[in-house]
Amino acid sequence: xxxxxxxxxxxxxxxxxxxxxxxxxxxxxxxxxxxxxxxxxxxxxxxxxxxxxxxxxxxxxxxxxxxxxxxxxxxxxxxxxxxxxxxxxxxxxxxxxxxxxxxxxxxxxxxxxxxxxxxxxxxxxxxxxxxxxxxxxxxxxxxxxxxxxxxxxxxxxxxxxxx
Amino acid sequence: xxxxxxxxxxxxxxxxxxxxxxxxxxxxxxxxxxxxxxxxxxxxxxxxxxxxxxxxxxxxxxxxxxxxxxxxxxxxxxxxxxxxxxxxxxxxxxxxxxxxxxxxxxxxxxxxxxxxxxxxxxxxxxxxxxxxx
Numbered sequence: 654x655x656x657x658x659x660x661x662x663x664x665x666x667x668x669x670x671x672x673x674x675x676x677x678x679x680x681x682x683x684x685x686x687x688x689x690x691x692x693x694x695x696x697x698x699x700x701x702x703x704x705x706x707x708x709x710x711x712x713x714x715x716x717x718x719x720x721x722x723x724x725x726x727x728x729x730x731x732x733x734x735x736x737x738x739x740x741x742x743x744x745x746x747x748x749x750x751x752x753x754x755x756x757x758x759x760x761x762x763x764x765x766x767x768x769x770x771x772x773x774x775x776x777x778x779x780x781x782x783x784x785x786x787x788x789x790x791x792x793x794x795x796x797x798x799x800x801x802x803x804x805x806x807x808x809x810x811x812x813x814x815x816x
Numbered sequence: 817x818x819x820x821x822x823x824x825x826x827x828x829x830x831x832x833x834x835x836x837x838x839x840x841x842x843x844x845x846x847x848x849x850x851x852x853x854x855x856x857x858x859x860x861x862x863x864x865x866x867x868x869x870x871x872x873x874x875x876x877x878x879x880x881x882x883x884x885x886x887x888x889x890x891x892x893x894x895x896x897x898x899x900x901x902x903x904x905x906x907x908x909x910x911x912x913x914x915x916x917x918x919x920x921x922x923x924x925x926x927x928x929x930x931x932x933x934x935x936x937x938x939x940x941x942x943x944x945x946x947x948x949x
Contacts, residue, residue, distance in 0.1 A: 755943065772843070
């Protein structure tokens with residue numbers, strides 16, 4: 654692989670894969686969070702209403718798969734981040750940026766362990782006993798996902814793999 | 817047109833796993849205890865393994881960064897420890913009577929992750945201290 658592309662390109666490609674998976678996850682979770690927080694009574698006209706009126710239960714398995722895949726690819730590129738990005742960031746005094754990345758890694762794991770319960774509650778969405786837990790865990794996961802995405806994005810702007 | 821609430825409730829085909837009471841117990845206990853276990857694992861520093869990215873060396877348990885070999889990475893180990901302990905707690909919960917496991921408040925699944933945030937911010941104090949200088 655390294656014969657075809659440079660090392661920087663190789664890791665940047667994995668970074669793109671991480672980004673694409675994250676965007677899919679962000680979209681699915683945001684749809685679901687909107688659907689549970691502001692349920693649309695009728696899917697009439699208007700992009701915002703239609704955005705909220707998705708069949709939210711159908712996203713649960715995709716969210717779990719995407720979270721796990723994003724986590725695995727993130728774990729892969731993390732090894733290079735630790736050497737080639739974090740050390741120069743520290744040397745340049747970007748401590749808040751480094752701190753927020755560590756924050757991100759903790760949140761990613763906490764989100765990961767929430768998935769079995771989240772999946773179960775969505776797959777039993779017909780049971781009103783789970784409504785509160787399902788709504789809460791979906792909103793928490795959506796906020797976590799936005800946080801992970803924004804921190805990752807800012808960090809890549811601060812110093813990407815090709816820097 | 818159907819409402820979202822209706823759409824949420826009309827799951828056409830429920831997977832066998834989702835219909836299992838045992839899986840419910842395992843999944844809820846795993847997800848409720850997971851965030852707390854992660855914080856404890858990180859606080860007491862019990863990684864299942866330590867990775868040294870500069871040399872590609874992976875060792876069991878905790879190992880400090882070695883001179884001339886670059887930094888060590890503990891996050892993989894903390895995550896692995898958390899998954900194992902939370903899974904073990906989920907399995908233990910399966911052995912308890914259903915009358916006991918049913919009493920577990922399900923809202924803890926979203927309350928605990930929120931409660932872990934202040935601890936995580938506190939645990940990152942070295943970063944914030946350096947940034948404040």
